[in-house]
Amino acid sequence: MPLVPCRACGHQVDTSAEACPGCGATNPGRKMSRQQYDLIVLVIQLVVGTAILFIAGNMAWNAVGPIIKQQVNKPANG
Ligand SMILES: [Zn+2]
Known part of the structure; x- marks a missing residue:
């Protein structure tokens, strides 16, 4: 088994x-603790x-935006 610094x-x-x-640290051979790993995830x-x-949202706006602008800019004909 390989040895690593705690x-x-x-x-x-x-x-x-x-x-x-x-020092009693848990999982001393790991580079990060379980809590740190969970936080990163x-x-x-x-x-x-x-x-x-x-x-x-950007895609939806690109799809719907022109339609809304068209509706807004459409002149009211009575
Ligand atoms: Zn230690």
């Missing part, structure tokens, strides 16, 4: 270790979701 204290720990024997989902909403 992300918290730098103590050499097994990558599969669940806790660092030096959440942020990515928010960014992607916002981008999709923006693009979909």
Whole structure:
């Protein structure tokens, strides 16, 4: 099993270790904690979701916008 420095204290720990024997940090062999990973996934989902909403809204506006402008600019004939 490869040894990696603990992300918290730098103590050499097994990558599969669940806790660092030096400082007690959980999953010391991982580069990021589960909470950090979840947060990054959440942020990515928010960014992607916002981008999709923006693009979909823009496409909808491009499709409907000219029709609305046409209706607004149409001269009223009685
Ligand atoms: Zn440690």
